[in-house]
Amino acid sequence: MKIIKADVFVCSPGRNFVTLKITTDEGVYGVGDATLNGRELAVASYLKDHLCPQLIGRDPHQIEDIFQYFYKGAYWRRGPVTMSAISAIDMALWDIKGKLANMPLYQLLGGASRTGVMVYCHTTGASIEEALDDYAKHKEMGFKAIRVQCGIPGMKTTYGQSKGKNLAYEPATRGNYPEEQCWATEKYLDFMPKLFDAVRNKFGFNEHLLHDMHHRLTPIEAARFGKNIEDYRLFWMEDPTPAENQECFRLIRQHTVTPIAVGEVFNSIWDCKQLIQEQLIDYIRTTITHAGGITHMRRIADFAALYQVRTGSHGPSDLSPICHAAALHFDMWVPNFGVQEFMGYSEQMLEVFSPNWTFNDGYMHPSDKPGLGIDFDEKLAEKYPYKPAYLPIARLEDGTLWNW
Numbered sequence: 001m002k003i004i005k006a007d008v009f010v011c012s013p014g015r016n017f018v019t020l021k022i023t024t025d026e027g028v029y030g031v032g033d034a035t036l037n038g039r040e041l042a043v044a045s046y047l048k049d050h051l052c053p054q055l056i057g058r059d060p061h062q063i064e065d066i067f068q069y070f071y072k073g074a075y076w077r078r079g080p081v082t083m084s085a086i087s088a089i090d091m092a093l094w095d096i097k098g099k100l101a102n103m104p105l106y107q108l109l110g111g112a113s114r115t116g117v118m119v120y121c122h123t124t125g126a127s128i129e130e131a132l133d134d135y136a137k138h139k140e141m142g143f144k145a146i147r148v149q150c151g152i153p154g155m156k157t158t159y160g161q162s163k164g165k166n167l168a169y170e171p172a173t174r175g176n177y178p179e180e181q182c183w184a185t186e187k188y189l190d191f192m193p194k195l196f197d198a199v200r201n202k203f204g205f206n207e208h209l210l211h212d213m214h215h216r217l218t219p220i221e222a223a224r225f226g227k228n229i230e231d232y233r234l235f236w237m238e239d240p241t242p243a244e245n246q247e248c249f250r251l252i253r254q255h256t257v258t259p260i261a262v263g264e265v266f267n268s269i270w271d272c273k274q275l276i277q278e279q280l281i282d283y284i285r286t287t288i289t290h291a292g293g294i295t296h297m298r299r300i301a302d303f304a305a306l307y308q309v310r311t312g313s314h315g316p317s318d319l320s321p322i323c324h325a326a327a328l329h330f331d332m333w334v335p336n337f338g339v340q341e342f343m344g345y346s347e348q349m350l351e352v353f354s355p356n357w358t359f360n361d362g363y364m365h366p367s368d369k370p371g372l373g374i375d376f377d378e379k380l381a382e383k384y385p386y387k388p389a390y391l392p393i394a395r396l397e398d399g400t401l402w403n404w
Ligand SMILES: O=C(O)[C@@H](O)[C@@H](O)[C@H](O)[C@H](O)CO
Pocket: 037, 171, 212, 214, 264, 314, 315, 316, 318, 341, 391
């Protein structure tokens, strides 16, 4: 069996997605997600101009060898653009393998380790009251794990806040320049515990409560924050500080038992090796689309299992439904599963991708169709051409560029 075609599509049914479709000489095809929010065209070019031509004529069964061929073969290893491109190839090849074996992906990986995948949703609001209403709505929908964010008095914008009533959280803005937001750490540190207090007072401790700090604090500020909120027993505080320097997390760990989740911007095991080995985190949040596909994610998860670090994969709607479909199969199998993020998709997006997963009472189940169990409508996608859009940047009140 040989690969005869590898096509890349960039479409924008509400937001930009990069999709790869690999076709074999026997007519079986697989799909993969290569979306890198704000840098979509770079990944599309990496695939189209460099990797796709080298896929032609290769045996699609050789997933591991193809991963190594592109990872080692470029000489220039790692990085989000390279790894997103490799991830999409890997996903599409697993899709093909599942279709050939007539098995859903999770069966190929080793079968189900659980009856369903616990997912966490996003709740947000301009004020605590609005966030509480949104929380109630999501609790009603059955979610067992809920992320809470909300506007901070005295700050025009903050991370994780929806832009209007009933609008889902959407960070990227259309146009050629990123939106500029403002950040004030002290205001955040003083205010945010009040949100957790209000949530726990109103809803109790039944749901897992999560919060994303989006890389905004220094290690000692994150340590103070984690310590202050211990009574609210968060499931995790996410991305408390930037993680390029993994040692920084030692300081946070010395001060607090609030669990820590990190990894959405990582693209290989090397980005989290020390964090895992020193047990500086509790959840690793790498994704199938950015961290080398199923092949490399499996390596990260197995390594993390040695240190009792569990998975909590990034799953925003700026990764395509193909990524979410693949993630659900992975989560169904992975022994050290923690939770899966699920932000949801608009109807327009679901028309283009048509997934077959199910959601019931806080748990999702992957499709039982062969492979990933998701398709991509190329014709419909043509109706939604790429539109430039960028993630915001953040500045401190004095104008200093900060971490968004
Ligand atoms: O935890 C999360 O889901 C966020 O951190 C993301 O929504 C992140 O901001 C976006 O994926 C960036 O594209």
